[in-house]
Structure formats: C-alpha cells, structure tokens
Amino acid sequence: MKRTDLYFIVAIAAIxxxxxxxxxxYEWYSTFNASHGMVMSFLKFGILSTLGEMLGCRISTxxxxxxxxxxxxxxxxxxxxxxxxxxxxxxxxxxxxxxMQYMGMTNAVEAxxxxxxxxxxxxVALAVSVAMNTIFAPVFMTFHKVTDAxxxxxxxxxxxxxxxxxxxxxxxxxxxxxxxxxxxxxxIPFFWYPAHTITFLLPAExxxxxxxxxxxxLGVLLAVxxxx
Numbered sequence: 001m002k003r004t005d006l007y008f009i010v011a012i013a014a015i016x017x018x019x020x021x022x023x024x025x026y027e028w029y030s031t032f033n034a035s036h037g038m039v040m041s042f043l044k045f046g047i048l049s050t051l052g053e054m055l056g057c058r059i060s061t062x063x064x065x066x067x068x069x070x071x072x073x074x075x076x077x078x079x080x081x082x083x084x085x086x087x088x089x090x091x092x093x094x095x096x097x098x099x100m101q102y103m104g105m106t107n108a109v110e111a112x113x114x115x116x117x118x119x120x121x122x123x124v125a126l127a128v129s130v131a132m133n134t135i136f137a138p139v140f141m142t143f144h145k146v147t148d149a150x151x152x153x154x155x156x157x158x159x160x161x162x163x164x165x166x167x168x169x170x171x172x173x174x175x176x177x178x179x180x181x182x183x184x185x186x187x188i189p190f191f192w193y194p195a196h197t198i199t200f201l202l203p204a205e206x207x208x209x210x211x212x213x214x215x216x217x218l219g220v221l222l223a224v225x226x227x228x
Contacts, residue, residue: 092128149173
C-alpha cells in the first residue's frame, strides 16, 4: 500500500464517519436532503463519483490523479450529471409504475409506494431499473465519456468548463468497441439492472445517496474497461 492509498482511505473516512458519529449532523443532513434534493444530488455525485473515478484511475494507471484528470472540472460535471440522475430517477420511478398499471398490473403504483418488501414491489423496482437503464443510461454514459475526453483535451483545467464541447469530434474519437462491448452490453444488464433494482427498493430519500455510492463502483468498472 502506498502513502497515497492511506490518504485516500482517510479522506473516505472523513467524509462518512461524522454522519455516523454525530446524530445532530445526520439529522441536519436528512432535513437538508429532504428540502434541497437537487442541491444534495450535485454534492453527492460531485464528491462520491469523482472519488470513484480517482479509484478507477488508481487501478488503471497506478495513480489517483494524472496530469489530464482534472479533479475540479470532473466534480462540477459530476454534480450536474448527478442532478440529471436524480431527475431521471423521479421520472422513471413515477412513470414506470403508472405504465405498468396501464398495461394491466392494477396494483403497481400501490405496491411500489407501500413500505416493506413484497414480490410485486420487487417486480416494479426491476421494471423501473430496466426502463431507466435502457432508455436513459446509454445517453448518460456516452455524454459522460465525452466530458471526460473534453476535460482531458484541456489538460484537466477549469477552462474545459467554459469551452464549448465539439460534440461531433468527441463522439467520433470515442472507443465504441469498449463503449458498446463492455459498458453497454455487459455493465447495464449484469450490474446496473440489479444494482438499481436495489436502489428503487430503498426509501425515496435514500435512493440518490445509494446511486451516488454506486458511482464509486462505476469508477472501478470504467477502469476495467480501460484495461480491456
């Protein structure tokens, strides 16, 4: 273990431990999260998903940060991506049960919104996950790769945030073999479908945090993709 690994572990502990050790702090978090969900989505994804990418960078390159990594611009981009994920979770968690009810599962909305676990709730949560990850996730993942390439092209500087993205150029230079063959074809059905099924079984106020924690896993998956 390198010294940087110890620093990384300490940073993770510093982020999470206070919420376990201080009841007033956790109560403040719960209240603020309930009142300002989009702000918290920005913060959760900005911090946690960036840490996940740093972990992925460590796996693929041996370093947590490379010269073109761009910690601050990635945090800002992830913040806005996190807000879009929160929006998508709201849309699909509301719309999919209503569609299932329209298609004949008359108790879909009730089963999904009722506390506790049931097989009907599991079925609806799976349907929500499949709908979101089939319709929203490929666009989200592709745009994420585009922003990564854009940040790297500007040497990881904050200039990337105020410079228009040449979308055609960025899309043309993506590694579509890895994007389709691994990210889409393998991680979506074998990881994200079941992972987000668990997410949608959780109480609504916990879903965004759990999804942000999955961003750490995403960093590892992307590192594996890079190695492949």
